[in-house]
Amino acid sequence: MxxxxxxxxxxxxxxxxxxxxxxxxxxxxxxxxxxxxxxxxxxxxxxxxxxxxIKYCSICQNLTETDPCDICSNEKRDRSTICVMETPKDVIALEKTREYFGLYHVLHGAISPMDDVTPDMLKIKELILRLKDERIKEVILATNPSIEGEATAMYLARLIKPLGIKVTRIASGIPVGGDLEYADDVTITKAIELRHEM
Structure with missing residues (x-):
């Protein structure tokens, strides 16, 4: 031994x-x-x-010590836009760019049939409940550009579009198979700026 x-x-x-x-x-x-x-x-x-x-924010599902979190409780944030991310680390990556001023929603994963991760295991129900707020005009799908991230984005787009809310996807400034947390600030900023409607 x-x-x-x-x-x-x-x-x-x-x-x-x-x-x-x-x-x-x-x-x-x-x-x-x-x-x-x-x-x-x-x-x-x-x-x-x-x-x-540390717990989940009751609104955006991000990690926080206060509920609601500092971002959700900040009245200066743009309340018409929600950026959907896979993990809390992705939120930190986007916040570091200081280029996005809307709200967030953290899914805590991505749909992955190979890993037995189904939509009901993610924070999707919580997102759909938030979209009843008439102030929300756009949802940015910022899941990772992996097979799982793309599948999750497509699934969410199909759920959200019938609600009459604009759905956009971050541009491919992020390499396919890459993770947002490892991308540099300029790449993430460009990905947000060049997002497209789904």
Whole structure:
């Protein structure tokens, strides 16, 4: 046995995180074990605190410590536009550009039959309820330009168009198969500016 049971379990826990392979998990586990008890306790307390305090905004479904979130409660935001994103990380990527001033809606994923992710598992019902607000004139579909993101955008467009709301899709400034969180500010800004109606 290469590692003790406790160390093996710690490595396995880190490997469950996205983007963490075996070598990175081993490195993180050894780093945790070599910390002082005070440092390790601080990490544990920070994780517990985040899990207890962070929740979904009751309006946009973004992660927040206050409900509604700062964006939804900001009266200066354009209330006629909702940008639909797959993840909270995508919202952060677009906010960093300082080029979009409307509201958001976070789906928490994309439709993916291969991964058994169906529309009812996403925050789509919550989006449709929001669209009853007569102030909303446009929904921007900013799902990732992947097969799953495109399928989700098409599904949403079919649901929203009958409501008489303009539906646009971000332009392909984002490479196919890419993720918004890794795109640079200029690329994301251009993708929003060059969006097209669906």
């Amino acid at each position: 290469l590692y003790s049971n406790s160390l093996s379990r710690l490595i396995d826990m880190f490997k469950k995180m996205p983007g963490i392979g075996h070598k990175s998990a081993v490195r993180l586990a050894f780093n945790i074990v070599s910390m002082s008890n005070g440092e390790a306790d601080e990490i544990i307390e920070t994780i517990k605190n985040a899990k207890e305090k």
